[in-house]
Amino acid sequence: MSRAGLAAERTALAWRRTAxxxxxxxxLFLNHAVINGWRPALIAPIGAAVAxxxxxxxxxxxxxxxxxGRHSRGGWVVATASATVVAVAVLAFVIEFTDPLP
Incomplete structure (x- = not known):
């Protein structure tokens, strides 16, 4: 297998790990919502789970x-994945400091 083929294989495996x-x-976000009961404040963890x-x-x-074998440039996929991860991380931070302890 060529170097380009191996690079594509490594990248595909990285996307699988991301999934x-x-x-x-x-x-984990759904678990948080279930443990804390279904109340309006839990829309955020459920939204994070959907994201x-x-x-x-x-x-x-x-x-x-x-x-x-479709090795098109995936710039928009990387940007979307990055934006989703950052948004969910910020949401997790907010949940941690605003959600009262059970």
Missing amino acids: VASMITGA MAALAGLSYLRNRSLRE
Whole structure:
């Protein structure tokens, strides 16, 4: 396999790890919502879980396209993934300091 093929394979595996990590993060946000009861303040963790699920889907699609040999530039995918991760990190920070302890 050529160096370009190996690079695409490594990148596809990285997108797969991103998909798995975002699914786990979304599950943790849903766990937080369930443990603390369903109240209006929990719209934020549920929204974060939905954003992480969308990121998992996007990462899976990027992984699949790289494995199928479509090596188009993925700048918009990287930008979307970065923006989602930053938004969810800020949201987690806000939740941590505004949500009362159970």
